[in-house]
Amino acid sequence: MDHSLVTTAFELPGHAITRTLGLIRGITVRSRSVFGNFGAAIQSLFGGNITLYSELCEHARIEAYDIMIQHATAVGANAIIGVRYDATEIAPGITEVLCYGTAVTVM
Numbered sequence: 787m788d789h790s791l792v793t794t795a796f797e798l799p800g801h802a803i804t805r806t807l808g809l810i811r812g813i814t815v816r817s818r819s820v821f822g823n824f825g826a827a828i829q830s831l832f833g834g835n836i837t838l839y840s841e842l843c844e845h846a847r848i849e850a851y852d853i854m855i856q857h858a859t860a861v862g863a864n865a866i867i868g869v870r871y872d873a874t875e876i877a878p879g880i881t882e883v884l885c886y887g888t889a890v891t892v893m
Contacts, residue, residue: 787855791865791892798865798892807861807889812853816846817880843883847871850885863889 791798850871858866869887876882 787859787864787866789855792855792869792887793865793867794869796867796888798867801865801892803865803867803890804893805891807858807863807891809886810854810857810861810863810866810889811884811886812850812855812857813882813884814846814849814853815876815880815882816842816849843873846873846881846883847885850883854885854887858887858889861889863891865890865892 791801797803854866854869866887867890869885872884872886874882874884
């Protein structure tokens with residue numbers, strides 16, 4: 787799938803939506819290791835960006851996005867509109883990241 791045809795908008799300028807295939811999603815559940823939590827705790831003592839957690843969040847978002855793309859491809863979509871992210875802590879130190887949108891075909 788062409789990643790330029792993935793958008794948070796509900797239309798793709800220059801393209802006509804020919805078919806709506808429904809909701810698609812990608813989900814991942816992540817936790818930081820004990821060593822990662824320790825490193826992040828040290829970083830938090832100095833303030834500023836806690837890079838260990840930033841990297842964890844970025845990797846989780848990328849993984850959820852990639853799974854969403856795979857799901858869209860599996861249902862025959864060539865574009866995704868209305869893309870959103872959501873995150874929920876499901877247990878202390880364990881977070882679910884969801885990326886979802888509407889699978890469509892466009893011309």
